[in-house]
Amino acid sequence: MPPKAAKGEYIETDTGNKISRRSQIHGTQHIILGGKSIIQAEAVIRGDLFRTSSSPSTPDSKSDPKAAAGGAGNSIAITIGRYSYISRSAILRPPSRLHRGVHSYFPLKIGDHVFVGERSVVEAASVGNHVHIGKDAVIGSMAILKEFAYVLDGAVVPAGMVVPSWCVVGGAPARIVGEVGEGYGVEGAEGGMARERYRMVR
Amino acid sequence: MSRPFPYAYISCPCAETSVADPARKRRSRESPQKASPVKPRPQPQIDDEEDEQTFDPRAPRSNFSLYPPEQLLYCEDCHQIKCPRCITEEILCWYCPNCLFETPSSMVRSEGNRCARNCFNCPACTAPLSVTTLENRGGDQSGPWVLSCGYCMWTTLDIGIKFDKPTNIRAQLAKMTTEPSTPATRTRQMSRTFGDLKSPLSMYSSIDDQLPGSRPDNEDAPLDTSIPRTRDARFAALKAFYKDQIAATTTSGVDPGDFGSAFSSPNTLHRIMSIYTATRMTALYGSGNKKARSRPPMMREAVSANEGLAIPRPDSESTIIKRMASDDCGWDGLASIEQRSFQSPDARFVEDLLPLPSLLRTKRSKRCKSCKHILVKPEFKPSSTRYRIRLIALSYIPLATMRPLILPPTTSTSLPSLSTAAAPNLDALTPQRPIQLLLTLKNHMFDPVRITLATPSVTPGRVASKVTILCPQFDIGANSDVWDEALQSATAPDRSSRTSPYEKVAEAGKVWDKGRNWTTVVLEVVPGSLPGIKLGKAAIDSDDEAGDDSDENEVALDWSGKSQDHGQQLQPDEDVLEIPVFVRMEWNSDNQIESEEGIGSGKGLGGDSVKRELAYWKVLGVGRIES
Numbered sequence: 051m052p053p054k055a056a057k058g059e060y061i062e063t064d065t066g067n068k069i070s071r072r073s074q075i076h077g078t079q080h081i082i083l084g085g086k087s088i089i090q091a092e093a094v095i096r097g098d099l100f101r102t103s104s105s106p107s108t109p110d111s112k113s114d115p116k117a118a119a120g121g122a123g124n125s126i127a128i129t130i131g132r133y134s135y136i137s138r139s140a141i142l143r144p145p146s147r148l149h150r151g152v153h154s155y156f157p158l159k160i161g162d163h164v165f166v167g168e169r170s171v172v173e174a175a176s177v178g179n180h181v182h183i184g185k186d187a188v189i190g191s192m193a194i195l196k197e198f199a200y201v202l203d204g205a206v207v208p209a210g211m212v213v214p215s216w217c218v219v220g221g222a223p224a225r226i227v228g229e230v231g232e233g234y235g236v237e238g239a240e241g242g243m244a245r246e247r248y249r250m251v252r
Numbered sequence: 253m254s255r256p257f258p259y260a261y262i263s264c265p266c267a268e269t270s271v272a273d274p275a276r277k278r279r280s281r282e283s284p285q286k287a288s289p290v291k292p293r294p295q296p297q298i299d300d301e302e303d304e305q306t307f308d309p310r311a312p313r314s315n316f317s318l319y320p321p322e323q324l325l326y327c328e329d330c331h332q333i334k335c336p337r338c339i340t341e342e343i344l345c346w347y348c349p350n351c352l353f354e355t356p357s358s359m360v361r362s363e364g365n366r367c368a369r370n371c372f373n374c375p376a377c378t379a380p381l382s383v384t385t386l387e388n389r390g391g392d393q394s395g396p397w398v399l400s401c402g403y404c405m406w407t408t409l410d411i412g413i414k415f416d417k418p419t420n421i422r423a424q425l426a427k428m429t430t431e432p433s434t435p436a437t438r439t440r441q442m443s444r445t446f447g448d449l450k451s452p453l454s455m456y457s458s459i460d461d462q463l464p465g466s467r468p469d470n471e472d473a474p475l476d477t478s479i480p481r482t483r484d485a486r487f488a489a490l491k492a493f494y495k496d497q498i499a500a501t502t503t504s505g506v507d508p509g510d511f512g513s514a515f516s517s518p519n520t521l522h523r524i525m526s527i528y529t530a531t532r533m534t535a536l537y538g539s540g541n542k543k544a545r546s547r548p549p550m551m552r553e554a555v556s557a558n559e560g561l562a563i564p565r566p567d568s569e570s571t572i573i574k575r576m577a578s579d580d581c582g583w584d585g586l587a588s589i590e591q592r593s594f595q596s597p598d599a600r601f602v603e604d605l606l607p608l609p610s611l612l613r614t615k616r617s618k619r620c621k622s623c624k625h626i627l628v629k630p631e632f633k634p635s636s637t638r639y640r641i642r643l644i645a646l647s648y649i650p651l652a653t654m655r656p657l658i659l660p661p662t663t664s665t666s667l668p669s670l671s672t673a674a675a676p677n678l679d680a681l682t683p684q685r686p687i688q689l690l691l692t693l694k695n696h697m698f699d700p701v702r703i704t705l706a707t708p709s710v711t712p713g714r715v716a717s718k719v720t721i722l723c724p725q726f727d728i729g730a731n732s733d734v735w736d737e738a739l740q741s742a743t744a745p746d747r748s749s750r751t752s753p754y755e756k757v758a759e760a761g762k763v764w765d766k767g768r769n770w771t772t773v774v775l776e777v778v779p780g781s782l783p784g785i786k787l788g789k790a791a792i793d794s795d796d797e798a799g800d801d802s803d804e805n806e807v808a809l810d811w812s813g814k815s816q817d818h819g820q821q822l823q824p825d826e827d828v829l830e831i832p833v834f835v836r837m838e839w840n841s842d843n844q845i846e847s848e849e850g851i852g853s854g855k856g857l858g859g860d861s862v863k864r865e866l867a868y869w870k871v872l873g874v875g876r877i878e879s
Binding site: 196209230232 | 653
């Protein structure tokens with residue numbers, strides 16, 4: 051363990067988020083933290099990759115209601131819910147897609163009680179509540195992890211994959227290899243340790 | 253998935269009861285689950301004194317009875333823990349894991365258990381395929397569509413398939429892979445042959461006609477569109493042919509649509525068997541004609557290509573081998589065994605691989621095997637994560653969590669003061685150096701529970717670690733109102749003791765800490781020394797056996813586990829320190845419906861309170877002993 055800084059490792063926000071001083075957060079105005087979430091050292095959160103209002107190369111994008119709405123102020127790149135935990139050296143990056151010839155970013159939504167393991171890269175479109183992402187995992191662009199999904203260590207979830215609820219995925223490319231038990235996610239048991247984790251961090 | 257240390261597994265008692273199915277059925281029929289006493293205590297059937305045997309987490313059988321607590325259910329009728337082996341499952345619905353749409357049960361079989369929409373998996377790497385357009389510049393997305401894999405960059409263009417529409421891909425694909433037959437000519441040909449064969453008198457002559465006749469047909473057959481060429485089309489042709497054969501040869505009015513019922517009658521079976529005996533040979537060569545005519549019409553096999561018979565070209569093997577050997581195929585051009593296992597049997601090259609429609613998944617409800625009560629019933633909708641019924645063991649048995657107790661640097665004199673400040677590394681425990689663990693049991697029931705923990709003083713197996721539970725008997729409060737804890741914790745000192753354990757010293761006979769519905773006790777563990785390894789400088793070997801072993805050899809680890817020579821080799825995972833703990837819980841439950849049922853161990857206490865007990869073995873995985 052490195053020697054503790056005099057100010058303490060974490061900055062605590064009004065809503066109880068604990069953010070390491072050594073994390074790299076870009077574009078903070080495009081990031082929403084739900085409260086009581088933890089961002090550890092060396093985690094990278096790319097809030098600067100938000101959807102631009104209307105690119106000059108797409109003059110017809112005004113006809114598209116979604117693109118127009120994206121420009122109208124809710125340029126949120128990353129949303130993180132409560133009690134989520136972003137481990138050391140994890141990277142959160144909004145997903146992107148070549149949409150109508152334009153490379154554009156889409157928001158990354160992360161739910162409550164989510165755990166992102168060390169050195170994992172998350173580019174999912176949405177990560178549901180109580181999702182566990184192991185260490186060294188890669189979640190491809192526009193993937194969807196439903197609630198209580200469990201990504202094993204080192205898994206590579208391919209772009210666009212949908213992981214249903216309660217499913218365990220692993221391997222490269224990730225496949226569904228099993229299901230978690232019914233008690234998964236109960237407070238204090240496996241999958242329900244988010245509050246305990248929050249308490250341990252100081 | 254193995255868990256990081258520390259972990260706690262629970263042994264389901266079902267592993268020790270005999271699993272002979274007839275016996276189980278009989279017992280449950282005689283006296284459904286009430287008379288059969290609760291047997292939470294593992295009762296090996298070997299003999300009676302074995303009852304007191306301690307659970308060995310390393311026994312080969314233990315693999316099958318240990319479960320992480322969240323996988324266990326609890327049957328309120330049997331008052332027993334239920335593991336995945338003690339339950340039966342019923343499918344509630346089928347859904348595609350990719351699009352999360354439900355497939356009605358009537359469609360599941362006809363769709364081959366696969367998604368009928370646009371969900372496909374890559375045949376090369378199994379990642380999901382996405383529908384993409386080839387024309388990606390225009391504002392309107394049009395033009396040919398392909399399925400492409402975002403993981404390995406495989407597209408259907410590799411096998412020369414494009415789609416006209418981005419929807420209903422599976423139907424389009426099915427149309428492409430089954431041959432473009434002209435239905436008119438095909439049915440005409442079929443009807444001719446079947447019509448001929450329907451008459452019993454003309455049967456043999458028609459075969460004789462066809463056998464030489466079909467040969468020249470086959471020579472120019474590849475151009476004939478009516479010949480089914482793909483496997484699916486051939487199968488369909490074969491199926492239609494044999495359906496007609498059964499219809500034609502069955503005198504009784506059996507539904508020809510169902511092969512199973514048609515073949516199940518002994519009469520038909522006899523007829524089929526007789527095809528393969530001498531009768532057919534004689535019939536074919538003409539000598540047995542008279543004899544056979546007196547019998548009911550016989551089934552024959554498919555003999556022509558439009559009936560589904562595929563006669564491989566004589567040089568087909570050598571062409572395949574030539575193609576394999578050619579430079580443009582190479583290793584990359586061959587389909588791997590994993591890829592071929594999901595494809596048609598004659599797919600050998602990557603060009604033969606077809607996209608695989610996603611396999612459906614199911615939502616299942618679970619029932620107790622012995623009393624048939626529903627234990628788990630999820631909501632019907634595939635995307636819902638809620639349960640209508642969920643009787644999980646976690647809400648009945650106390651949840652155990654462990655963490656190492658960080659000793660204050662001054663109190664322990666025996667330990668070197670360097671390492672005490674930091675938490676012990678559970679992945680590399682030093683042999684013979686005692687560690688203390690805090691074992692917290694959290695009660696999820698609404699009744700206070702009295703817990704008795706028992707553990708062998710020395711763990712079973714060759715790596716003998718000494719274990720002491722400093723306070724083996726204690727109470728846990730009821731899981732009453734959450735607000736109580738919230739209000740208490742603001743003032744109660746137990747919070748502070750949790751945050752700074754430095755003021756306390758573990759004492760025998762006293763609980764370490766206590767909260768509203770949890771109690772923490774201290775577990776003292778002295779990890780044993782590993783056999784077959786020269787012990788380190790600090791290790792004081794108290795065990796004679798291990799001492800002898802350590803003299804014999806140095807670090808000759810045999811991970812194969814084949815050698816019978818004990819004391820020499822360290823078996824895989826033998827260095828994992830696992831402690832079997834027998835947990836016995838007693839509580840007075842409010843009387844519900846089943847007070848007078850006389851549940852084995854529970855006996856009635858007055859009118860409205862029943863004394864209950866539940867006992868089970870639990871295995872605490874503390875860490876790995878450093879070698």
